[in-house]
Amino acid sequence: MEANANCASKSPCRVFEFLESSIGKKIMVAAAGILLCGFLVTHLAGNLLMYVGGEAFNRYAEALVSNPLLPLAEAGLVGLFLLHIVLSIRATLANRAARPEGYQVYKGKGARTPGSRTMAVTGILILAFVVIHVATLKYQVGGQKGPDLFAHVLGWFANPWYSIFYVLAVGGVGLHLSHGVQSALQTFGVNHPRYTPALRKAGLAFAILIFLGFASLPVYFGFIHKTADACCATMEGGSK
Amino acid sequence: MNITLKVWRQKNAAAPGALVEYTVSGVVPEMSFLEMLDTLNEQLIAKGEDPLAFDSDCREGICGMCNLMIDGQAHGPDKEATTCQLHMRRYKDGDVVTVEPFRAKGFPLVKDLVVDRSAFDRIQAAGGFVSTHTGGAGEANAILIPHDMAEKAMDAASCIGCGACVAACPNASAMLFVAAKVSQYALLPQGQPEREKRVLAMREAMDKEGFGHCTNEYECEAACPKGIKLSNIARLNREFLRATIVSE
Ligand code: SF4
Numbered sequence A: 001m002e003a004n005a006n007c008a009s010k011s012p013c014r015v016f017e018f019l020e021s022s023i024g025k026k027i028m029v030a031a032a033g034i035l036l037c038g039f040l041v042t043h044l045a046g047n048l049l050m051y052v053g054g055e056a057f058n059r060y061a062e063a064l065v066s067n068p069l070l071p072l073a074e075a076g077l078v079g080l081f082l083l084h085i086v087l088s089i090r091a092t093l094a095n096r097a098a099r100p101e102g103y104q105v106y107k108g109k110g111a112r113t114p115g116s117r118t119m120a121v122t123g124i125l126i127l128a129f130v131v132i133h134v135a136t137l138k139y140q141v142g143g144q145k146g147p148d149l150f151a152h153v154l155g156w157f158a159n160p161w162y163s164i165f166y167v168l169a170v171g172g173v174g175l176h177l178s179h180g181v182q183s184a185l186q187t188f189g190v191n192h193p194r195y196t197p198a199l200r201k202a203g204l205a206f207a208i209l210i211f212l213g214f215a216s217l218p219v220y221f222g223f224i225h226k227t228a229d230a231c232c233a234t235m236e237g238g239s240k
Numbered sequence B: 001m002n003i004t005l006k007v008w009r010q011k012n013a014a015a016p017g018a019l020v021e022y023t024v025s026g027v028v029p030e031m032s033f034l035e036m037l038d039t040l041n042e043q044l045i046a047k048g049e050d051p052l053a054f055d056s057d058c059r060e061g062i063c064g065m066c067n068l069m070i071d072g073q074a075h076g077p078d079k080e081a082t083t084c085q086l087h088m089r090r091y092k093d094g095d096v097v098t099v100e101p102f103r104a105k106g107f108p109l110v111k112d113l114v115v116d117r118s119a120f121d122r123i124q125a126a127g128g129f130v131s132t133h134t135g136g137a138g139e140a141n142a143i144l145i146p147h148d149m150a151e152k153a154m155d156a157a158s159c160i161g162c163g164a165c166v167a168a169c170p171n172a173s174a175m176l177f178v179a180a181k182v183s184q185y186a187l188l189p190q191g192q193p194e195r196e197k198r199v200l201a202m203r204e205a206m207d208k209e210g211f212g213h214c215t216n217e218y219e220c221e222a223a224c225p226k227g228i229k230l231s232n233i234a235r236l237n238r239e240f241l242r243a244t245i246v247s248e
């Protein structure tokens, strides 16, 4: 057992070796993924204030932007995204290389799920969405500009293409999570004959709730609530 | 009955390969899949053609040599069965069956359906053992082992190193095999002295052989002829994380 001989007790080297290893890489991808799930929950909680009303939503957004710690949190968030993406890409490339000549017929025995099969595709979709989402809603590229974020968001949701893309993208998030959450638990070594079946169901339920929560916003404000008077007054005049 | 086979033929690792179609006549339901291939070879030899190269040894499901990808499934359609335990009663007259070698960078092709799985031996040699004094057999109850631990270790140890987990994995990952080999020692008192060194060394050997990263697709467990469980991979992940932190 000569392994780690050159890495013996030098801790930076140990950390590097961990990150370079197949198992270490996936533990980091999973950890970043779970933390990003935490972000999704807080983001959704904030978004749901739209149902309370434009005032509440704008006040929340105001409080968030004026918090001096926000840039730090944002940097952390970008770091998590980058870690998750870079390590996933590297693992995917290594996996391609691990089977240079593929099968003519590959069927498997039915263990893969729609979510697990599409992790790369949904990942790319989510990344594209995040870029567009941040550009349009945070930096207000295009659409109705101004300090009234609620009106700005409603303006975008009024565009059916934007709303449809939004729903599709958060569908991608749900599909990604349907595999990702239980997969992360397995990666952390959480596997127990009694709890794992329940945890897998909980992971799926979480994915569905996240999807429904986010998707409900463009559906409601883009297609259902649109005709109501309250909305249009806000849209035209702004709340300030 | 007649079976039409589309079999991967390739002279050697460097030569180009392709699926070649053969019709095997005189197949009976009692034959195993390998006996059906033997029949094909008899017919090929009678025609003066080069017989098909494929591996087998025990032909009773315990050695792990008979590794074939049959219609896109490692060891064929049956659950928890090796290729040699697959029988032609599964098929009917006129069926078309595609047979390919196990595919992975870690399993280089030798000829036709034969691949070199010595990567598994090297992983095993890196840490899949206990260093102990081998004198006369010790008193059986000198080391107390809880029954469930003994059972779990035994379940893990039933891995026959066939490589179906790698073949079935979309990422050609060897995690289930390595997990089984790490677990069989990690679960027992005899495995404790080398617990951290073992998992670090075997992980390193596994990656060096060019196997892919596990993304929890779980096709390995579905393909394993010995029913090795995913919980072993979770244990491997825990063991690796633990060893990374605590080993000196
Ligand atoms: S874990 Fe199962 S499929 Fe993999 S080598 Fe062992 S017996 Fe074969």
Ligand code: FES
Pocket (backbone or CB within 6 Å): B055, B056, B057, B058, B059, B060, B061, B062, B063, B064, B065, B066, B082, B083, B084, B085
């Ligand atoms: S030939 Fe030994 S397991 Fe099939």
